[in-house]
Amino acid sequence: MENEKFVHVIDLSGPAAHPWQWLKLMRAFHGRPGGSPQLRITVVHDDGAFLAQTAALLRREAEALDMAFSFHPILGRLETLELGNLHHTLAIRSGDARAFSCVLQMHRLLAVDDTQQVATSMAPLPQLAAPEVVKTSLLDPSPTTPLSPFAAQASPSASSPHPQQAAAAVPPLAGFLSAVRAVSPKVVCVMEQDAGDNVPGLADRFEEALHHYAAVFDALDDAAAGSAGVAREEERAAVERILLWEEVKDVLARDGSERRERHERLHQWAARMAGAGFAGVPLSYVAKMEADAALRKCGLRGYETRGVEGGYLLLCRSGWPLYSVSAWRPWPSQGSASSGSESSRRTQLVQGQMASTWTAWPQLLSPPVDHTH
Numbered sequence: 001m002e003n004e005k006f007v008h009v010i011d012l013s014g015p016a017a018h019p020w021q022w023l024k025l026m027r028a029f030h031g032r033p034g035g036s037p038q039l040r041i042t043v044v045h046d047d048g049a050f051l052a053q054t055a056a057l058l059r060r061e062a063e064a065l066d067m068a069f070s071f072h073p074i075l076g077r078l079e080t081l082e083l084g085n086l087h088h089t090l091a092i093r094s095g096d097a098r099a100f101s102c103v104l105q106m107h108r109l110l111a112v113d114d115t116q117q118v119a120t121s122m123a124p125l126p127q128l129a130a131p132e133v134v135k136t137s138l139l140d141p142s143p144t145t146p147l148s149p150f151a152a153q154a155s156p157s158a159s160s161p162h163p164q165q166a167a168a169a170v171p172p173l174a175g176f177l178s179a180v181r182a183v184s185p186k187v188v189c190v191m192e193q194d195a196g197d198n199v200p201g202l203a204d205r206f207e208e209a210l211h212h213y214a215a216v217f218d219a220l221d222d223a224a225a226g227s228a229g230v231a232r233e234e235e236r237a238a239v240e241r242i243l244l245w246e247e248v249k250d251v252l253a254r255d256g257s258e259r260r261e262r263h264e265r266l267h268q269w270a271a272r273m274a275g276a277g278f279a280g281v282p283l284s285y286v287a288k289m290e291a292d293a294a295l296r297k298c299g300l301r302g303y304e305t306r307g308v309e310g311g312y313l314l315l316c317r318s319g320w321p322l323y324s325v326s327a328w329r330p331w332p333s334q335g336s337a338s339s340g341s342e343s344s345r346r347t348q349l350v351q352g353q354m355a356s357t358w359t360a361w362p363q364l365l366s367p368p369v370d371h372t373h
Contacts, residue, residue, distance in 0.1 A: 015046075
C-alpha cells in the first residue's frame, strides 16, 4: 500500500484490539515518502465505551499529524457480523485499498463450523459434493469452487425443497472468508494461538492446553518480573482472571457449540486459507526484526520469532510456539478467458505453498521444553 491514496483498514480483533497499533499505523502512513493517504479505520468491538475512547484518541492524533482520517465503529463481534452484504456492514467504499486485521478471533468461527457440519451430515439433504470437489477447492480456488463439501448446498436449486436450510449449511468460517475475499482486500493479516486443542478427545485437549497455557502463564510471570508496581500486578491478575481463565475453562469444560476456543496449528490455518482461495503473502525480514525489537523492549528473555518457510512467523518461548502470524491475499479471479496453462500454474503454486508449509512444520521446532508443573 505504498502509493495508495485511499486506505481502509478493517480491524476485527475484538477484545485483542488496542489503540496503540492504530496510532503506530497512522504515524507510519504519515511518514510515507509519497505523503499520507486518506485513512479510514473500521473497528469491530463489543464495548461501546472502548470504541468511543478510541475514536477520540485517533481523531486527536489525526489532527496533530494533519492527516485526512475517518473512524467507523461497529458495536459487535466477528461472530455476529452480517456477512450477506459485507460492503454495507463495514461501510466499504469503492476506490479504497482495503486491509483486514484479525487477531485471536477467527478460531471462534470454528465452534459453529463444527456444530453445523455435524448437523448437516445428519440432515436429509440432497447429495453431498464428491471428494474430488474438496480436492479441487484446496488446490485450485476460484469464485465458483465450493469452499467445503457443504458449500455445494449454499446455492438453492429447484430440486432443493429447503433453500433456507441449504444456505445455512455453509460453515461460518468458510462464509466469512468467502465474504472477505469478495471485497478484494490487498492483504488479510491473521494472528492466532498456536495450539492443537481443536480435537474431540478431552485427554488430547488437556495435554495441548497444559503445554500452551503453561508457556503463556510463564510469559506473564516473565513480563511481571520485568516491571514492578502494584498497578502492573493488578493488570496481570486481570489478564489471568478475565482472559486466560475463561479460555482454559472453555477449552476443557465445554463442548459442542458451547466451546468457542478452538485453537489450531499454523499449518492447519494455512490449509484453511488456501482452501478458501487465499495465497500467502511472505512477511518481510523487517517485520521479523520489529517483532524481535518489541520483545527486547519488553525485557523478555528466552523468546524469539521464528520464520517459517512460506513467509509466516511464530512467537516462541524456549522453543515452544505460542502464537502464529500470517498474511494473505485473494487469488485473482478466474474469468472465462483464463487459459488452462494459467489455471495449471496457479494450481502448482498453491500445491507448492501447501507442501512447503507441511514439510517445514515437523522440522521447525527444537524439542519442546517440559512445562509440566
